[in-house]
């Protein structure tokens with residue numbers, strides 16, 4: 268089992284305290300599972316890292332971590348939920364989903380495309396008088412496991 272990095276632990280303490288919660292052992296285990304993974308995980312996959320937590324309390328804890336802006340939930344069209352560390356921890360990126368098995372991978376776009384999207388968000392914000400406009404962009408296809 269890998270430990271939580273100092274920087275994530277400090278951030279977690281701060282952000283949980285801000286919503287009146289604590290960094291419990293279970294929350295620490297969940298965060299370290301997500302930190303150790305290179306891609307978003309399902310609750311069952313997180314449970315493999317930390318089998319001491321019951322699935323029901325896992326959902327409760329993930330909920331709290333979401334509220335504390337430490338974890339983001341990604342939901343597929345087939346209602347499959349994946350969890351990953353929040354974007355201000357992981358850095359901005361996009362997702363590639365398999366339409367057959369539901370697996371989700373992180374993908375990074377070329378810098379010039381991100382800049383273009385940023386510009387587009389700005390002009391949309393002006394045109395429609397929306398504040399803090401962000402963009403979300405997903406890709407979907409069949410993964411190599413499902414295609415073989």
Ligand SMILES: [Zn+2]
Pocket residue numbers: 365366367368369370409410411412413
């Ligand atoms: Zn697949």
Ligand SMILES: [Zn+2]
Pocket residue numbers: 307351360361362372373
């Ligand atoms: Zn991601």
Ligand SMILES: [Zn+2]
Pocket residue numbers: 359360361376381384402
């Ligand atoms: Zn982007």
